[in-house]
């Protein structure tokens with residue numbers, strides 16, 4: 297039988313030959329293990345990581361030839377993965393970890409290259425948004441879908457920036473990432489400010505080359521244009537991003553409400569007494585183009601009023617996740633029942649709205 301030294305040792309079989317290129321088991325692949333290790337170490341050298349995993353793609357012809365001889369012994373694929381994996385551990389001092397590693401390197405022996413899959417870096421915090429003209433994430437021009445047209449001044453977008461871009465830009469730069477994805481505990485409308493304690497978020501930085509960064513410096517950069525702040529920026533995880541994506545929240549709001557006539561103090565006091573108020577909200581007209589038309593039951597848990605004048609008043613309220621506040625005030629042409637306008641008998645609308653707290657429930 298013709299086997300290379302490596303296969304002869306692996307399979308525990310005698311060999312007549314030490315020429316690896318003529319090996320009947322690996323068809324010469326074992327002779328390239330050192331070259332693969334060198335290639336893998338080189339391609340990982342541009343990245344910061346603490347855990348990795350190593351895989352391999354091998355021609356079926358080699359797998360089949362090896363399988364005839366290896367039976368219940370270690371196969372050629374496993375042999376390559378162990379050789380290169382242990383070599384990398386020795387060279388880099390990093391730990392091979394099969395579950396959620398920072399990087400998965402695959403030795404592609406068919407195309408003679410190393411393929412890297414880089415896990416995202418995650419950072420969490422709470423954001424403040426002081427602008428009434430900024431969406432949470434990038435909003436492409438409705439007319440040209442981002443290609444650029446007269447309507448959008450050839451920017452391809454509806455708004456110059458977004459909360460996501462403000463938070464992500466300094467992080468993408470310092471992590472040398474390829475992009476970002478914002479995970480947030482709900483969202484506010486473009487014209488609604490996010491104040492108080494801020495909204496919980498996790499920002500995901502795609503394909504980062506650096507993972508250990510100066511968080512204080514990054515928060516300073518995020519906050520420097522002045523319209524967005526990131527409070528308590530910290531290292532986070534995929535699990536935390538998922539929690540933020542799937543959790544429900546209780547929200548506190550402050551609103552300036554304008555009314556088409558004066559409202560008696562006693563009427564407003566009576567409404568505060570009514571809370572919690574259960575609402576039936578049919579999908580608002582303004583979002584009907586992107587949400588299915590349903591009637592949802594929501595609740596206003598607490599509500600109070602102040603600064604009552606001839607043309608309006610201030611309102612503070614705590615409401616359940618997904619409650620449409622503007623529609624609760626206006627009634628949305630009968631689509632929200634009951635509404636504040638209906639309860640006090642004077643047509644009202646929200647002139648300015650701020651979210652002042654968002655908490656997990």
Ligand SMILES: [Zn+2]
Nearest residue numbers: 300303319322
């Ligand atoms: Zn061999």
Ligand SMILES: [Zn+2]
Nearest residue numbers: 437440445448
């Ligand atoms: Zn456009």
